[in-house]
Amino acid sequence: MLIKLVPGNSAGTVTAYYVSSTGDRHDEIDFEFLGNVSGQPYIIHTNVFVQGNGSREQQFYPWFDPTANYHNYTIHWNPTAIVWYVDSVPIRVYRNYESQGVPFPNKQGMRVYSSLWNADNWATRGGLEKIDWNSAPFVARYRNFRARACKWNGQPSITKCAVNSPANWWTSPVYKQLSSAKQGQMKWVRDNHMIYDYCRDFKRFNGNMPPECFKPQF
Numbered sequence: 306m307l308i309k310l311v312p313g314n315s316a317g318t319v320t321a322y323y324v325s326s327t328g329d330r331h332d333e334i335d336f337e338f339l340g341n342v343s344g345q346p347y348i349i350h351t352n353v354f355v356q357g358n359g360s361r362e363q364q365f366y367p368w369f370d371p372t373a374n375y376h377n378y379t380i381h382w383n384p385t386a387i388v389w390y391v392d393s394v395p396i397r398v399y400r401n402y403e404s405q406g407v408p409f410p411n412k413q414g415m416r417v418y419s420s421l422w423n424a425d426n427w428a429t430r431g432g433l434e435k436i437d438w439n440s441a442p443f444v445a446r447y448r449n450f451r452a453r454a455c456k457w458n459g460q461p462s463i464t465k466c467a468v469n470s471p472a473n474w475w476t477s478p479v480y481k482q483l484s485s486a487k488q489g490q491m492k493w494v495r496d497n498h499m500i501y502d503y504c505r506d507f508k509r510f511n512g513n514m515p516p517e518c519f520k521p522q523f
Contacts, residue, residue: 306379306419308338309446310347312372315340317425317436319350320445322378324415330357332410334387336378338371338445339364339428347371348500351389353399355408361515363397364501365494375448383475384411384467386522388483395483395491396499398522407517411467414457421445488523 310320318340325333333354338347349365369376379390387410389397403409421443425435455466455473469476483491503509504518 306447306451307375307377307449308371309373309375310338310371311340311421311443311445314343314437314440315347315372315443316342316429316434317423318443319420319422319424319428321418321420321422322447323419324380324382324417325354326413326415328357332356332413332415333359334380334382334410334415336380336389339424340443341429342434349391349396351397353387353410355410358408360503361399361517362501362503363499365396365498366500367391368494368498375446381475381480382410382415383480385476385481391494394494395487396494398483398491399517400520400522402517402520405516405520407515407520412463414462417450417452419447483523491523 306322308320308322311318320338320340321335323333323335323337325331331354333352335350335352335354337350337352339350341347346366349367350362351364352359352362354361377390377392379393381388381390384401386398386400388395399409401409401411403411423436426432455462455475457466466473467476474480504514507514
């Protein structure tokens with residue numbers, strides 16, 4: 306999806322682009338864009354829910370003005386991993402370690418959603434900055450949505466969508482591991498623009514870190 310975010314004073318707003326199943330034990334893969342007061346950077350917020358459990362947040366400052374032009378935000382989800390891309394640059398990978406007891410979303414079909422909502426109880430500086438309704442309306446612009454996906458037809462799709470075959474292009478070897486060049490791009494983003502990683506938040510988890518935090522993701 307190409308998205309141009311809310312310009313000006315967007316404090317308290319969240320623009321979202323994500324895929325999700327339904328129900329209390331839903332799966333979800335998120336791009337959320339946390340607004341800010343004029344002149345301060347947006348925050349690109351990513352997360353993955355499995356069976357209703359999230360708490361896997363990573364956040365980044367964009368290295369560009371996301372309100373000036375459209376930028377490409379891509380969620381690549383296959384049996385091997387989830388990769389979040391910004392303008393074809395990978396910023397995060399969450400690999401499938403289900404065989405080692407790490408939850409991975411692969412048993413529910415998901416739909417694509419977008420929204421622009423009031424989250425001023427937490428989105429900007431932990432809720433300190435509230436929405437300035439005098440700046441309304443708040444407008445985010447979307448265009449050129451492109452879905453390249455395996456159609457969900459119920460439980461048989463769990464196997465059908467994951468099998469290695471020419472028809473399932475997303476299972477080909479090129480999509481199972483980032484190239485050296487892509488890994489280099491991602492390292493640059495994470496070294497210079499990542500501002501929060503749940504795998505480094507030892508206080509939050511009282512030292513009981515999620516098991517995927519000890520496994521290579523790239």
